[in-house]
Amino acid sequence: xxxxxxxxxxxxxxxxxxxxxxxxxxxxxxxxxxxxxxxxxxxxxxxxxxxxxxxxxxxxxxxxxxxxxxxxxxxxxxxxxxxxxxxxxxxxxxxxxxxxxxxxxxxxxxxxxxxxxxxxxxxxxxxxxxxxxxxxxxxxxxxxxxxxxxxxxxxxx
Numbered sequence: 001x002x003x004x005x006x007x008x009x010x011x012x013x014x015x016x017x018x019x020x021x022x023x024x025x026x027x028x029x030x031x032x033x034x035x036x037x038x039x040x041x042x043x044x045x046x047x048x049x050x051x052x053x054x055x056x057x058x059x060x061x062x063x064x065x066x067x068x069x070x071x072x073x074x075x076x077x078x079x080x081x082x083x084x085x086x087x088x089x090x091x092x093x094x095x096x097x098x099x100x101x102x103x104x105x106x107x108x109x110x111x112x113x114x115x116x117x118x119x120x121x122x123x124x125x126x127x128x129x130x131x132x133x134x135x136x137x138x139x140x141x142x143x144x145x146x147x148x149x150x151x152x153x154x155x156x157x
């Protein structure tokens with residue numbers, strides 16, 4: 001009998017939930033989700049809100065569309081977070097600030113990030129199959145190292 005609840009990964013219409021675990025995994029999935037939902041939304045998260053210079057009582061249709069995109073970006077991020085994670089970013093006014101706050105929380109400053117990259121590069125360089133480990137488990141362990149490095153901006157071909 002099928003489970004009655006929703007399981008992550010069963011819908012391309014629902015953003016991945018982040019509960020504070022495995023940020024590198026969530027970050028990549030969220031980036032892909034936002035890009036596929038609407039690339040403009042991803043641009044707002046990455047670069048900042050679309051600028052509206054008119055006063056609210058003078059908004060034209062283009063201004064309303066920009067405001068709508070800005071609000072959608074914030075809403076999608078908020079809906080992708082557990083209550084604990086939402087509380088971390090709830091004071092942020094822009095989607096970019098929310099994204100940067102999560103990055104700083106889970107990746108640290110540039111110095112911390114460099115240290116984490118160094119540790120992972122060492123793991124990568126010294127990687128070998130453990131005694132009694134299956135090929136499948138070895139591949140999973142190796143892929144985790146590669147994905148964590150990619151999440152921190154270090155990529156290997």
